Amino acid sequence: MGCGRVGSTLASRLSHEGHDVTVIDNEPYAFRRLPTDFTGHKLVGSGVDDHVLEGAGLRQADAFLALTQGDNRNLLAAQMARHVFGVAVVVARVYDPFRGEIFAHLGLRTFSPTNIGADLAYDALFREAPAPTSSARE
Numbered sequence: 001m002g003c004g005r006v007g008s009t010l011a012s013r014l015s016h017e018g019h020d021v022t023v024i025d026n027e028p029y030a031f032r033r034l035p036t037d038f039t040g041h042k043l044v045g046s047g048v049d050d051h052v053l054e055g056a057g058l059r060q061a062d063a064f065l066a067l068t069q070g071d072n073r074n075l076l077a078a079q080m081a082r083h084v085f086g087v088a089v090v091v092a093r094v095y096d097p098f099r100g101e102i103f104a105h106l107g108l109r110t111f112s113p114t115n116i117g118a119d120l121a122y123d124a125l126f127r128e129a130p131a132p133t134s135s136a137r138e
Helices: 003-017 026-032 050-055 071-084 095-103 113-126
Strands: 023-024 040-044 063-066 089-093 109-111
Touching: 003 023, 003 026, 050 071, 063 071, 071 089, 071 095, 071 109, 095 109, 109 113
Parallel strands: 023 040, 063 089, 089 109
Antiparallel strands: none
């Protein structure tokens, strides 16, 4: 669910690996991010609508990823996938790391771009700067 930069990149990757992929997004224009050789399915609708999830084949799905910009939508859709449709592997992007931890205890796999970004910024802060290159004028 979610055909933004992360969702479209991951859907394309999984499709190229041979997985059967269905991408759900509210906005049909979002599908422009998918490559022309994308072999998966595109479904316009809300990932928190049980009829849309049913139409996406969630009852037969091995995994569900909620990758929209909204924590509430991601968590609600992920909970529905897990507890209503019985999907075994459910992953939700959750910007609020504390909420992510809470929902992880409820059986969802979560990740926080906030934590990931903070870790990368910290690492960049303390990474040794590259040595200056010598110039041809010297």
